[in-house]
Amino acid sequence: MSLPTILVVDDEIAIHRFLRPVLTAEGYRVVQAMTGTDALKLAAGEDPAAIVLDLGLPDFDGKEVIQRIRKVSQVPIVVLSARDREAEKVRALDLGADDYVEKPFGVGELMARLRAAMRHAKATGGGVLVSGDVSVDVAAHVVRKGGREVRLTRREFDVLLALFRNAGRVVTHTHLLREVWGSANEGNTQYLRVYVGQLRQKLEDDPAAPRLILTEPGIGYRLV
Amino acid sequence: MTKDDAPRASPDALLAEASREGRGRLRLFLGAAPGVGKTYAMLQAARAAKAAGRDVLVGIVETHGRADTEAMVADLEILPRARIPYRGRLVSEFDLEAALARRPSLLLVDEYAHSNVEGSRHPKRWQDVADCLRAGIDVWTTMNVQHVESLNDVVQRITGVRVRETVPDTTLRTADEIVLVDLPSDELIRRLAEGKVYVEDTATRATQNFFKPSNLTALRELALRQVASRVDSDLLERMQGGAIEGPWAAGERLLVCLGPDDAAERLVREGKRLADLLGAHWFAVTIERPGVTLDGPAAAKLDVAMQLAKSLGAETQSLVGSDLPTEILRFARFENVTQIVVGRARVGRAWLPWSKGSLADAMVRRARGVSVLVLTEDREAAWRRWTLPEMGSWTAYPAAAASVAAATLLGTQLVRFVPLPNVSMLYLLAVLVPAILIGVWPAVLASFLSFGAYNFFFIDPAGTFTIARPHELLALAVFLIIAVTISAVAGQAREQMRASARRTRAARRLYEFTRTLSALPDANAVLEAAASEINAALGRAAVILRPEGADLEIAAAWPPDDRLDVPARTAARWSFEHGEAAGAGTQTLPSSGWFFTPLDVADQRVGVLGLERPGDNAPLDAEARALLAALAEQTAAALGRALLSTEVRAARTAAETERVRNILLASISHDFRTPLASILGSATALIDYGERLDDEARRDLLAGVRDEARHLDQMVRNLLSMTRLEAGALEINRDWIDVGEILNRIVESARRRGATQGFAVDLPEEPILAHADGTLLDQALGNIVGNAVRHAGPNARVMLSARRSPDGVTVEIDDDGPGVPDGLRPQVFEKFTRHRTSGADGGDSAGLGLAITKGIVEAHGGTVELLPNDPARPRGAAFRVHLPAGEGAPA
Secondary structure, eight states: OOSOEEEEEOSOHHHHHHHHHHHHHTTOEEEEESSHHHHHHHHHHSOOSEEEEESOOSSSOHHHHHHHHHTTOOOOEEEEEETTOHHHHHHHHHHTOOEEEEESOOHHHHHHHHHHHHHHHHOOSSSEEEETTEEEETTTTEEEETTEEEOOOHHHHHHHHHHHHTTTSEEEHHHHHHHHHOGGGTTOHHHHHHHHHHHHHHHOSSTTSOSSEEEETTTEEEEO | OGGGTSOOOOHHHHHHHHHHTTSOOEEEEEESSTTSOHHHHHHHHHHHHHHTTOOEEEEEOOOTTOHHHHHHHHTSEEOOOEEEEETTEEEEEOOHHHHHHHOOSEEEEOOTTOBOOTTSSSSBHHHHHHHHHHTTOEEEEEEEGGGBGGGHHHHHHHHSOOOOOOBOHHHHHTOSEEEEEOOOHHHHHHHHHTTOOOOOOHHHHHOGGGGOHHHHHHHHHHHHHHHHHHHHHHHHHHHHHTTOOSOOOOOOEEEEEEOSSTHHHHHHHHHHHHHHHHTOEEEEEEEEOTTOOOOHHHHHHHHHHHHHHHHTTOEEEEEEOSOHHHHHHHHHHHTTOOEEEEEOOSSOOTTSTTOOOOHHHHHHHHOSSSEEEEEOOSSOOOOOOOOOOOOOOTTHHHHHHHHHHHHHHHHHHHTTTSOGGGHHHHHHHHHHHHHHHTOHHHHHHHHHHHHHHIIIIISSSTTSSOOOSHHHHHHHHHHHHHHHHHHHHHHHHHHHHHHHHHHHHHHHHHHHHHHHHHHOOSHHHHHHHHHHHHHHHHSSOEEEEEEETTEEEEEEEESOOOOOOHHHHHHHHHHHHHTSOEETTSSSSTTSSEEEEEEEETTEEEEEEEEEOOTTOOOOOHHHHHHHHHHHHHHHHHHHHHHHHHHHHHHHHHHHHHHHHHHHHHHHHHHHHHHHHHHHHHHHHHHHHGGGSOHHHHHHHHHHHHHHHHHHHHHHHHHHHHHHHHHTOOOOOOEEEEHHHHHHHHHHHHHHTTOOSEEEEEOOSSOOEEEEOHHHHHHHHHHHHHHHHHHSOTTOEEEEEEEEETTEEEEEEEEOSSOOOGGGGGGTTSTTOOOOOSSTTOOSSOSOHHHHHHHHHHHTTOEEEEEOOBTTBOSSOEEEEEEEOOTTOOO
């Protein structure tokens, strides 16, 4: 029981076939489910450290699985989804999924996302958050880049903090807007574009080719 | 009249101006007589125009060998003439087609009133010119005043020469400019004497007196007047168009009453002259009496007169009513007519005591506030030919005789009980009955027979035809008169009854026609029905043409025939393009064997309707024409509706096709993505984690790559097969194969791909051989099993069995899953039919599997069916495939 458990939910046996050896090699214990019902059962019974979830399941919708797990647990969930279903990914993320990987995917990518999700789950609020040469002192409201302080407005700081708190993971537009501006402004993605633009001007080495705050087209932003 | 009240733009004037826009402009060089130099003047002006940079083309100019005129033409571009074969020789004519194709800016066309040779597009050159104007080409032309339609009579009266070639006044009025080419009479006569004038018209040449000074002066005056009145009307039109206050036309409105007689044409010409003098709007009306049908020549006369009136600018109207004066006066009041023109009725039944006298008399007596002009005849009108009633069928005569015989028999019996004089009443009965039931002539025969029989049997001396007393002779004569009169009156009543029955039938026919057409679903059915109905109603071959790309194609014909000769096609085309009737009996391409009328609905032209000219060349009577118009209208309406619904359906089909394509793309991309995800995942796992995995895990990943690649291959094959099936290009390589082996292979491959279901293969001892294409059959049966794996649930049982049946091989594939929903059963073998068992990812397949199964099995001559659920099989999907035994099947 010392090994962390990963629950893999997919109705395609072929996916299990290559994920199991990889996850095992990474040092996880693998539990497999083919249906939503089994997934819920195992999520409750096996206490997984993270869940890899395919959205297309034979018995019910993968999004419903997220919803029902989120009621009882904050376990990191990485969603497997088709490339052409932006709306579905956004829905899944808004329902509480931590990240997504588009099918078809390389296992390296999935593993990275999975690790980021689990790392975040361990991280706690407060202290100093660091990514590359940028650091955020949450308590002091101070942002430094390469050791020099960078002046940010209150909103810019809030946006940056929201991204730092979810570092490595995609944060949807809706999530950011709700967190920074409140739920009344969920549709106003133009605010975000303006503030993210300003943050890049102040924090990126080359604002035209961002390396810190990445855009996930149609979905949101990711801080790496 | 309200338009007198305020100075506002008259709509008519504005319309006339508007209809000119986009058209070519017509300049007319008008002369009083041949030889005044019209052509010369036109050419002179044309050279000036050319010098000014205009694109001038000489369409046709007759130089008559005059050197000065020829010199004028020399440096202008000349259109080659068309050669039209006519009675064994080639006649050269103005080439309208070539002119339209060449499209000059300005076209010169000599002799506006010229009649084209038979076989040309139009009978008259002015119609050719109208086509050119419509095409936006400016045209200059020449004409002598004697050719003006409304002056035809006057010219004849002046010169004694009847001019055959005339131009309607309306086309003259549309001329944008009229240039008067004038030459003093003396000068003209001098030129004539010098031989400088070429007189074309043979009739004119024959008349030595034509070029008398008095004649020429009168003609000059006519020409000058024509131009002067034209200036007047131009001025008036401008004033009305610009709402300039000024001397207004007195608002006279003229009504000309036309009857089916020789005077009609003259009445029209007089009416036109009066209307011109008064500057009046004028009407030409005719009245049809219900139940009275005109005979051919009379109807034709009336037609000619009405058409003439129309071409002279009258508004024509056919009224219906039995009381002529009342109808005319009602119409006159309605249209605010100020003057009525009637001809003096020639016959007038004045000798009959109940006659109301002539129409003219009645009009004069009853008109209030309207002037009535009565035109008298030039010469004594010919007496109307007495037309005899029809003879009727021969069987009618024995019937009439039988009627008399019956009366005689009855009389000889009655005479025993009653006095003699009453017996004659029986004979009146014997005459009356055939008169009412059969016709006039049998009744007359009955009269004579009655007379003879009465005389023979009842008048002393009985048994002989001798008449003893003179007063009995008188009695017999009176008897004969009464009998004939009764039969005539009764016969007339019967004719009217028949006529009204005919109208009722026509009305019913129209109603039935409308109903039939409105019930038809598509345009082709409407066209077929319309053609056959029109043929039945009018007794002539009917054809309907529809635009098909750039051309008109026969869409329906009755009797069915798909050919039309070239003149007919040309007429149809013209009718379609110009929206007017063309072909036989019209002014456009009358030599064609067909008559065409456009089919218009709303502002769309949907086709043309054609009627063949019958062998005897008889025109349609008024009733038939009205019926034709109604039928054409109904056909157009029904066709328009059908086309609209076809369009709606096509749009719906297109939307459906689009939907199917989207489904296909979505599901194919999904179907391909899953095996690709597996291959990519396995490959990256091997690359990134290869050294950390044991041998078995590595082998399994590689096997996964292989299996999924096979799966992809399978899907590509399915898609290809579907394409081939649809294109009818599926190739079947038959061989003897063991169906049991195929089933086992399918199960194994399903298990390898991760099927968790329980499989049971039930086979007899001996191999079950089928003469089939192994690869295709593998695919067909594999698709059914694939379906079961996808839809029956992970723990279902799938049973496969194969049996030899007397006429082939039967395979059944059966599962205990949820089965096929009832709603999906009928289309389960159709393309893109999918059952959504899973949620967000949509279906698991393109919905091609079973469609391919069906295609392959049927290509083998077999059948596939989805067996119904019954108490023995309450759930699950069961498919039965039957393959016929091939030739030389093992027993």
